[in-house]
Amino acid sequence: MRTASTGTLVRGVPVRDVLSLSSLSGAELMAGERGLDRVVQRLNVMEVPDILPWTKPHELLLTTGYPLRETPQSLCDLVTALESRRLAAVGIKLGRYLDELPADMLAAADRVGLPIIRLPDDVAFDDILNQVLTDILNRQAAVLARSEEAHRALVSVVLAGGALEAITDELSRLLGGTVMVTTPDGRLLASSDSRNEDEAARQAAPATRRALFDASGRFRVERFKHGAGALEDPGTGVALVPILAGALDHGRVVLISAGRTLDESDIQVLERAAATAALVITKDLAVAAVESKYQGDFMRDLLAGRAGDPAHTVRHCASLGWAIDRPLIVVVAQLEPGESPDPDSDDLRPAHERFATAWGMVVRERDARAAVVGYSQEVVVVMGASQRTAPGETVRQMVTQVSGDGGGGRRSFSTGVSRVVTDPALLPEAYEQARRAAKVGRQMHGPGGIADFDSLGVYRLLSLVPDSAELTSFMRETLGELASxxxxxxxxxxxxxxxLLDTNLNVAETARILHFHYNTLRYRIGKLERLLGAFTTDSHLRLNIMLALQVRRMRGL
Structure with a gap:
């Protein structure tokens, strides 16, 4: 069980379960009903006035009221003090030293949610102590036994060569419900239903689905901490445990269970599973690091035209799982320069590694034979061109998935898309097109821009001018006061x-679009010509003005 205030995992018996024990048959809850889910880990008896310094968190405090008989007026302050020490509950016998508890004390207990229990007159403290402590020990023994069983089963899975999917399947068998392994920002790596990775989302009600997953299918890890989470839908239990290996955060193990409340034994099993998953992920990362370096070096040669004979290049790419003997597009996604990582993110991996992983997962959902390679500031994708969907539209859908809703600590990035190429020898040219599109998209739309090379128009030419100061000077000289x-x-x-320029100097159409009177527009045209020159009759000046306006729209000059 998890405390609401600290988020720390607490193992013990809830107060409401303590009240169901036979030794407390006939006990009466006098106040603090809101605190019945507090956890009892130990018991104590208060029969001296200075018991407060000796109380401990999650303690059930038993008393006859003897130390309180002389100062009933201070009982309200005592409740506040016990609450500050995170006491679980107070059990008191009335009639011998105290006939009743003050109303303000009970009101204070209700206010802070500290259960005050009237104990039966005929029950002995040692009976309560023995039964509650036995129940605590039995529960802890059961939790440890279940955790040990899960540990043996998971170790067997890993020793047999099982991957993350095998771990999630075994956990689903042990715990019930759907089990997922995600990246630190919530991208699905494995699910207990490998045939349908969205099964976890579909099991929940629509409102619960929205609470768990964003529109791109990312699990909202930022909404949950270590342990069981609370949802508005009481019929769905959710538990999350981080997968840690040293200082590195490799992801999350998530359990979604409909129809039952998750308890501490579920969390312990997930913790064992997280340790096992960390071993699998660490091994996979070590292998992937070697493969990624080799693939990255070869991709550099391929995009620079140094890969060698085309037939050999096609065969070598096929050995890497890449198919380049088909119509292709090149996509370049570049992290925005100078943007610092999200300080609230728990993921300690370099941003470019997380970025490349996210792109790899999204691209391979659409094209299993695509090449996805990550470098220090950019990810390069070489994928098949769809005959049904325009390349730009496909890439926009992928960017939406990679970006998610902004949760999980992601950084913004700009994306460029090349023309479709049908010859592997044209990949270097397509790569340069994609890079140029990403650069111009950032200039035109700011951080997070998406641009298709074919849609750049005149900006393709403007982006080739190496001297941005010259472009700025041209714009200011042409537009004058309108420039700045x-x-x-x-x-x-x-x-x-x-x-006016967009309508090819059609005064009537311009007046209609701008909702101006015709004469008002004629007056404005005269004013513009006094500022810029006779652009309505000079086609060369008109061309300069149109180019200057395009330059003004470009950022980063």
Whole structure:
């Protein structure tokens, strides 16, 4: 069980279960019903006035009221003090030293949620002590036995060569419900139903699904801490345990169980599973690191045109699981420069590793034979071009999945898409197209921009100008005051100019679009010509102005 205030896993017996024991038959809950889920780990007897310094958290405190008989007026303060020490509950016998408890004491107990229990007159303290402590020990023994059974089963799975899917299947058998292994930011790595990775989401009610998963299918790890989580849907239990190996956070083990409340034994089994999963992930990462370096070096040669004979290149890529003898597109996704990691993220891996992992998972859902290689600041994807969906639309869908809803500590990135190529020899050219599209997309739309090379238009030419200062100078000389002033009048004039040029100087259509009177627009055109020159009759000046407006839209100059 987990305490709400600290999030620490606490093993013991809830107060409500203690009240069901035979030794407390006839006990009466006088106040603090809200605290019945507090956990009892130990017991104590208070028969001296200075018991407060000796109380401990999660303790059931028993008393006859003897030390309180002389100062009933201080009982309200005592409740506050016991609550500050995280006491589980107070059991008191009335009639011998105290006939009743003050109303303000009971009100204080209700306010802080500290259960006050009236003990039966005929029960001895040693009977309560023996029975409660026996129940605590029996429960802990059962938890340890279940945890040990799970540990043996999981170790057998790993020794037999089982991967993460085998671990989730075994956990599902042991615990019931759906078990998932995710990345630190919530991307699904394995599920107990390998045939349908969204089964966990479908088992829950729609409102619960939205609480657990975002629109891209990412589990919302940021909403849950170590242990069992609370949902608005009481019929669905959720528990999460991090997968840690030294200082590295490798992900989460998640249990979603409909129809029962998860308890501490479930958490202990998940903790054992997390340790086992860490071994599997660490082994896989070691293998992947070697493969990734080799694949990354070969991809560099391929995109630089140094891979050698085309037939040999196709065969070598096939040995890596890549198919390049088909229509392809190249996608370049670049992390935004200078952006610091999310301080709230628990993932200690380098950002580019998490970034490459996310892209690899999303791309291979669509194309198992695609190449996905991560470098220090960018991920390069070489994938098949769909005949049914435009490349730009496909990539936008993938970007949505990689980005998620912003949870999990992800950083923003810009994405560029090349033209479709049908010859592997054209991949270097396609790579440069994708990189240029990513750069121009960032200039046009800011961080997180997505651009298709074919849709860049004149920006492809402008991006080739190496001297950004020259572009800025051209823009300012051509537009004059319209280049940099941001007052309302200048902004309106700039908008009028852009719409006028877009309509090919159609004054009537421009007036309709801007909701101006025809004469008002003629007046504005005259003012623009006084600022810029006779652009309505000079086609060369008009071309310069249109180019200058495009330069002004570009960022990062």
């Amino acid at each position: 002033r941001e007052d309302e009048e200048t902004t309106d004039l700039r908008t009028t100019l852009e719409v």
